[in-house]
Amino acid sequence: xxxxxxxxxxxxxxxxxxxxxxxxxxxxxxxxxxxxxxxxxxxxxxxxxxxxxxxxxxxxxxxxxxxxxxxxxxxxxxxxxxxxxxxxxxxxxxxxxxxxxxxxxxxxxxxxxxxxxxxxxxxxxxxxxxxxxxxxxxxxxxxxxxxxxxxxxxxxxxxxxxxxxxxxxxxxxxxxxxxxxxxxxxxxxxxxxxxxxxxxxxxxxxxxxxxxxxxxxxxxxxxxxxxxxxxxxxxxxxxxxxxxxxxxxxxxxxxxxxxxxxxxxxxxxxxxxxxxxxxxxxxxxxxxxxxxxxxxxxxxxxxx
Ligand code: SF4
Numbered sequence: 359x360x361x362x363x364x365x366x367x368x369x370x371x372x373x374x375x376x377x378x379x380x381x382x383x384x385x386x387x388x389x390x391x392x393x394x395x396x397x398x399x400x401x402x403x404x405x406x407x408x409x410x411x412x413x414x415x416x417x418x419x420x421x422x423x424x425x426x427x428x429x430x431x432x433x434x435x436x437x438x439x440x441x442x443x444x445x446x447x448x449x450x451x452x453x454x455x456x457x458x459x460x461x462x463x464x465x466x467x468x469x470x471x472x473x474x475x476x477x478x479x480x481x482x483x484x485x486x487x488x489x490x491x492x493x494x495x496x497x498x499x500x501x502x503x504x505x506x507x508x509x510x511x512x513x514x515x516x517x518x519x520x521x522x523x524x525x526x527x528x529x530x531x532x533x534x535x536x537x538x539x540x541x542x543x544x545x546x547x548x549x550x551x552x553x554x555x556x557x558x559x560x561x562x563x564x565x566x567x568x569x570x571x572x573x574x575x576x577x578x579x580x581x582x583x584x585x586x587x588x589x590x591x592x593x594x595x596x597x598x599x600x601x602x603x604x605x606x607x608x609x610x611x612x613x614x615x616x617x618x619x620x621x622x623x624x625x626x627x628x629x630x631x632x633x634x635x636x637x638x639x640x641x642x643x644x645x646x647x648x649x650x651x652x653x654x655x656x657x658x659x660x661x662x
Contacts, residue, residue, distance in 0.1 A: 362432070364531050364562035365391040365414065370427025372406075372413055372585070376534075383422065384585040391562040393531070397574035398565045398593065400608070407566045410582070411534050413495040415450060416442045416565070432531055446475055451530035453536040457517030467493075467520055468505045488527065495557050496523035500652050514541065518550070519538035525555050533558055536566045544571060551575050570597065570609060580604045584631020591616040591655035594602075601650070602657040604632040630659070638662075 362410050372384040384406040399407045416436070429436045431450065438443050438612040442450070454460035461470060471489035480488055493501030496519040505636050510584055518538070525533065533554070547569075554563065565576055573579050574597055580590040581604065589602040600606045630636070630643050638661045647658045 359396055361392040361505050363390060363430075364393055364432055365564070366428065366430040367414055368427045368429075368634060369410055369413060369424065371425045372418070372427075373423060373425065374419075375421045376425070382585060384413070387582065387585070387587050389414070389564070389580065390565060391532070392515055393560050393562055395578065396563040396565055396576035398567055398576035398579045399569055399582060400570070400573050400579060401588075402568070402608070404584075405582040406585035408536060409567050409585070411536060411564065414447060414534065415452065418447075424542075447474060448528045449523075449530055450532045450534070451525040451528065453518075453521055453525060453533060453535040453538050455540050456514070457519075457521045458512065458514055459518055460510055460521055461512075464507050467512075467523075470520065470524060471505075478528055478631060480527075481554055481659050489523075492523040492526040495518075496520070497524045497553055498523070515546065519553075522553065522557060530558065533561045533563045534566075535563065537568070538565065538659050539567075539569065539572055544616055547572060548575070573597065574621050581608065586631055587658065588632070589655065589657040591653075593656075595654050599655075601652065601655055602659050603636050603662060604637050605657075606633070607632075 367389040369384045369387040371382055371386075373382045373500045387406065387410050389397065389410070393530075399410065401407050409418070409422070412418050412540045414429065416429075418424060431445070433628065446452070468489060469491060472485050475485045475488050487504065491503045493504060498504055498519065504512065504516065506521070512520065541548050542550060565572065567573055574593055576593050578591065578597045579593045581602065583595070583604045588604045589600065591597060596605065600609055629646050630639070633639050633643050636643070642660045647660045650657050650659065650662075
């Protein structure tokens with residue numbers, strides 16, 4: 359059964375205004391995400407993952423603009439509607455990389471939860487029971503123990519679960535998680551995903567990660583390089599039988615160095631952002647790489 363299309367997004371061109379002109383950061387990245395589906399966005403630092411996610415939430419920095427493109431959420435055209443603010447924290451929820459940094463150090467867990475519940479128009483008399491319920495849902499067996507704690511009194515794992523409790527106050531249709539399992543071991547990572555599925559079974563989940571193990575827990579994978587999509591498809595297929603030279607490089611050597619750019623990507627030198635580092639590159643690659651499709655995988659490359 360085809361599930362609801364929750365996110366239908368095209369970045370168009372996302373560019374930063376700099377002192378000496380403009381720099382394109384992301385170009386024509388298309389994302390489609392259905393209810394209950396997990397999509398991993400992977401790539402090196404600087405590949406455009408976070409900028410793409412910020413543009414989905416329309417939270418780009420002031421000097422960065424999105425030109426063209428589209429943003430449909432649950433069938434509604436959010437670019438035409440204008441402000442996305444009322445949907446953030448309610449229908450679209452962000453789970454940060456570091457719960458401790460995300461939480462306001464001067465506010466208790468109770469204050470954070472009550473603020474979210476107030477935004478959702480939950481009557482004051484119901485806020486305590488709803489806050490307790492959200493903490494229970496997020497895996498706190500004794501929620502009263504954490505309700506009046508400040509963030510500095512929580513461990514990193516507890517703070518991350520508080521951010522899930524905050525999300526659980528509403529029933530979001532779209533979750534955007536930026537490196538949500540950074541620093542967690544593989545068991546804790548798996549538990550985190552089980553928790554996400556238990557708390558938000560129907561939500562579409564966009565997971566930004568540089569961790570292949572995390573990507574393998576998703577349904578689909580989309581590989582970015584230099585702000586462009588290189589390859590996308592079913593996670594198992596892409597991670598076991600990558601078609602694009604960049605994906606293969608990412609899965610081999612680049613993973614070990616934490617996916618840092620080396621040397622820096624220079625998208626302007628050829629159409630393909632991987633041009634300078636690709637062992638298969640030739641003059642042909644200075645044109646537009648063809649779009650190839652085979653089974654469930656799509657990729658853009660002149661050679662493979
Ligand atoms: S063969 Fe050409 S188009 Fe394909 S990844 Fe290498 S440089 Fe890019």
